[in-house]
Amino acid sequence: MHIDLHTHSTASDGTDTPAELMRNAAAAGLDVVALTDHDSVRGHAEAIAALPEGLTLVTGAELSCRMDGVGLHMLAYLFDPDEPELARERELVRDDRVPRAQTMVRKLQALGVPVEWEQVARIAGDGSVGRPHIATALVELGVVETVSDAFTAEWLANGGRAYAEKHELDPFEAIRLVKAAGGVTVFAHPLAVKRGEVVPEASIARFAAAGLDGIEVDHMDHDEPTRARLRGLAKELGLLATGSSDYHGSRKTVRLGEYTTDPEIYGEITRRATGAFPVPGAGGPRPV
Secondary structure, three states: OOOOEEEEOOOOOOOOOHHHHHHHHHHHHOOOOEOOOOOOOOHHHHHHOOOOOOEEEEEEEEEEEOOOOOEEEEEEEOOOOOOOOHHHHHHHHOOOOHHHHHHHHHHHHHHOOOOHHHHHHHOOOHHHHHHHHHHHHHHHHOOOOOOHOOOOOOOOOOOOOOOOOOEEOOOOHHHHHHHHHOOEEEEEOOOOHHOOOOOOOHHHHHHOOOOEEEEEEOOOOOOOHHHHHHHHHHHHHEEEEEOOEEHHHHHHHHHHHOOOOHHHHHHHHHOOOOOOOOOOOOOOOOOO
């Protein structure tokens, strides 16, 4: 089985619609794919309707969190999307995205970058506007060569010159809320230092004690020594070790299924979840 548990669609900051993402996942040879848009479940219905035969969808979201001034992301899988407390928090984060993005545009303008809000809004379309949309605008303007190049201290990285904070969950509260909604939590790219400051490993131990289920080990922003370190930490703390692409379509160079999760780990995630269940595809023929 080929299992990719971290992807994004146009419901947040990916470039594939949820339907396109499902077709592309099947074409890439995946058996299981998780749709984990930022703080949003808006793409789930479209993805389910488009699921080709042979592909299973894991519904989820990537929750924006912050602790001690450090931003981090918590992947939430197979939770009840209608659980009111978690739904309210996701809405608060989403509502803060537009004013936050507008603040970053103003900061860029003050730095001499000729970016306009209308350009960022066009790029975001119906998705939840975020830093990758602003980064794409910087690429269009020739300020940086790639989207990844915008995520530096010079521009949009955590604490960068044009960075702006938004409403974010306390990670312990995120773990509690997801568990109360019957879901499973995995700390996304926990040691991705190229993105900015990361939380210390002692914090990961505290998350584990609070009910965290796993950590994302195999990820494009972790080099081999970091993956080995995280794999050892997962074993030490009794956490599940996952792998996934963090696919954003053409916005990043990573391919669907470039990093995957062991089937036994996936099975344990589904066994722990009570809020929702994986959806087997039957919406059409599998691409060849």
